[in-house]
Structure formats: C-alpha cells, structure tokens
Amino acid sequence: MTGGPAFALHGLTKRFGQVTAVGGVSVEVAPGEVVALLGPNGAGKSTTVDMLLGLTKPDAGEVIVAGGSPREAVDRGLVGAMMQNGALLPDVTVGEIVALVVSTHEKPLPAEEVIARAGLGKLVKRRCGKLSGGERQRVRFALALAGDPRLLVLDEPTAAMDVDGRRAFWAAIREFAAGGRTVLFATHYLAEAEDYADRVVLLRHGAVVADGPVAEVRAAVSGRVLRSVVPGATEAGLAALPGVTSVQLRGGRAELACADSDAAIRALLAAHPDASGIEITALGLEEAFLALTAEEAAA
Ligand SMILES: Nc1ncnc2c1ncn2[C@@H]1O[C@H](COP(=O)(O)OP(=O)(O)OP(=O)(O)O)[C@@H](O)[C@H]1O
CATH class of the missing domain: 3.40.50.300 (P-loop containing nucleotide triphosphate hydrolases)
Known part of the structure; x- marks a missing residue:
C-alpha cells in the first residue's frame, strides 16, 4: 500500500x-x-x-x-x-x-x-x-x-x-x-x-x-436569527435589508437569518418603526446548515 x-x-x-x-x-x-x-x-x-x-x-x-x-x-x-x-x-x-x-x-x-x-x-x-x-x-x-x-x-x-x-x-x-x-x-x-x-x-x-x-465549516456559517412582528412587511422588502441572508414571513411574523444582525436590526427599525417583539438569537446547527445552503441557492 x-x-x-x-x-x-x-x-x-x-x-x-x-x-x-x-x-x-x-x-x-x-x-x-x-x-x-x-x-x-x-x-x-x-x-x-x-x-x-x-x-x-x-x-x-x-x-x-x-x-x-x-x-x-x-x-x-x-x-x-x-x-x-x-x-x-x-x-x-x-x-x-x-x-x-x-x-x-x-x-x-x-x-x-x-x-x-x-x-x-x-x-x-x-x-x-x-x-x-x-x-x-x-x-x-x-x-x-x-x-x-x-x-x-x-x-x-x-x-x-x-x-x-x-x-x-x-x-x-x-x-x-x-x-x-x-x-x-x-x-x-x-x-x-x-x-x-x-x-x-x-x-x-x-x-x-x-x-x-x-468547527471551521460552522464558523463559515456563523450568524444570527432575528425574529419580529413586522406589520405590512413583504418577503422581498425584508430580504433586501442589509445583513439579511434569508427570510421567512408568516402572518406578519418575520424570521430573518442574518450574516450581520446589527446592520439588519438598524435597517429593519428604520424601514419599519412599528416592528415589535424583537428577538435575536444565535443560529443553531441546523439553521447554520440551512443558511449556508440557502445563501448559496440565492447566489
Ligand atoms: N437515476 C436517476 N435518474 C434521474 N435523476 C436522478 C437519478 N438519481 C439521482 N437523480 C437526481 O440527481 C439529484 C441528486 O440526487 P442524489 O440522490 O444523489 O441526492 P442526495 O443528496 O443523495 O439526496 P437524498 O438526501 O434525498 O438521498 C437529484 O435531483 C435526483 O433527483
């Protein structure tokens, strides 16, 4: 051998x-x-x-x-x-x-x-x-x-x-x-x-x-999830916010996967001052994986 x-x-x-x-x-x-x-x-x-x-x-x-x-x-x-x-x-x-x-x-x-x-x-x-x-x-x-x-x-x-x-x-x-x-x-x-x-x-x-x-692959997809009730928002509008990599919108409740959650929250509040119930959490393993595959899909 x-x-x-x-x-x-x-x-x-x-x-x-x-x-x-x-x-x-x-x-x-x-x-x-x-x-x-x-x-x-x-x-x-x-x-x-x-x-x-x-x-x-x-x-x-x-x-x-x-x-x-x-x-x-x-x-x-x-x-x-x-x-x-x-x-x-x-x-x-x-x-x-x-x-x-x-x-x-x-x-x-x-x-x-x-x-x-x-x-x-x-x-x-x-x-x-x-x-x-x-x-x-x-x-x-x-x-x-x-x-x-x-x-x-x-x-x-x-x-x-x-x-x-x-x-x-x-x-x-x-x-x-x-x-x-x-x-x-x-x-x-x-x-x-x-x-x-x-x-x-x-x-x-x-x-x-x-x-x-x-660990390296996980680090490459490090990011956060921002959840909020955003009256009147559209998926396309939210997806266009800086720092946002993917969007799910159900009944006015938005879930944004973010590469840069600081930029995303500032832009979200500027565009939607009435956004409420805001929550930002680290990506779980499954979410990190989905973010990477979704990110690439959008590319
Ligand atoms: N014999 C086949 N004829 C036609 N399309 C095929 C064939 N085998 C696989 N594909 C297609 O090739 C792509 C890759 O399939 P593959 O089974 O390799 O994926 P996978 O990652 O193993 O998926 P899963 O996790 O669902 O098993 C899919 O779009 C599938 O529909």
Missing part, C-alpha cells in the same frame, strides 16, 4: 437528463479520516457515493480508490459499503447471512467479531425478515465490515436507528477508524457530522460549498 490518499475524486460529474446530480466535485481524503458528506435532499450525496463505489460511471472526472479504480478496490476487498436499501434475504438468519458474506471474502474478519462489532449478539438466530428497521441497518453494517475493509462507505447509516442504536453504531465506527481506516458517511444531520466526523464536505446542487473540519 502506498502513502497516497484513501480515495480521491477529481472533477466528478454526473448528469441525469437535464439534471446535473454532481457537477465537478473534487475531494481528496487521507487514510484514517472520518468524513461526513452532508447536504439537503437531492444535493448529490448518493450519486457521489455510487460513483465512489464504481456503481455509477461518471460522465466526467475520475475516482481513485487506494491508487486504482473503484472496481479494483472493491474486488481486492479494500472497500466495505452500507447502502440505504441493501436487500437482505428474509428467510435467512442474521448468523447465517453474516457467515455467508464472511465466506465470500479473501481476508475476512472472523464472523464472531463481525457480530460483536455490529452489536448483533442477541439477534444471531433471528430471521432477517423479522428485524426492525434499525436492526436491519446493523446487519447491513456487519456485512460492510465482513471483509475487514480499509475504507468504509456509508449512505445514511443511522436513518432507521433509535438513540441507543446510533450511539452504539458510532462507537463501533470510531473503533473501526482508530486503526487508521477511513470512513465516508453521507448524512442529512449536521449534529451527527459534528459529533463523529473529523471533516465535513457539504454539497449543494451537486457542488462542494464547504469542505473542512466541522
């Missing part, structure tokens, strides 16, 4: 008819990094993951995994993947399916270790058709681990998991990554990215709008 990146995406582009699902994405990830691929619905996360795994061919650009093509890396057992809707045979037990998948790999983890890492000890005899959504996700995770891969790619891994399930899942991921292995996970949840990723790549409309350590 060379000292090169775990994987690299160079100018990756994929179109479906008129839709550019991914448009020129370039990202290089070093071995040992845990990277969150974040973005709202339709941002291009799944399409990017599909190209990284060699399941979809890019229209332009290149994917390099462990120095070769995605297919070569998958064939060499270097990549484990957990997809949103990977099918599980309903009549096969958890123990059987893990043993089956372990047996297909050249240098697998022992089946007992796979079971333990995925927290499936109590479910070994359960048929896959009888599992809950969160349990099925844990089985998919086990199957992704079976070949002892260097790179783990997870598309919305915790979507169906409850709080305990998520905690156990992320503890297992940390353990996996501690040995210098690389993880890329796609998610909608900024909070999950903040808690578990070293780095965030934020996609919007198929392009990277932010890439860096979580």
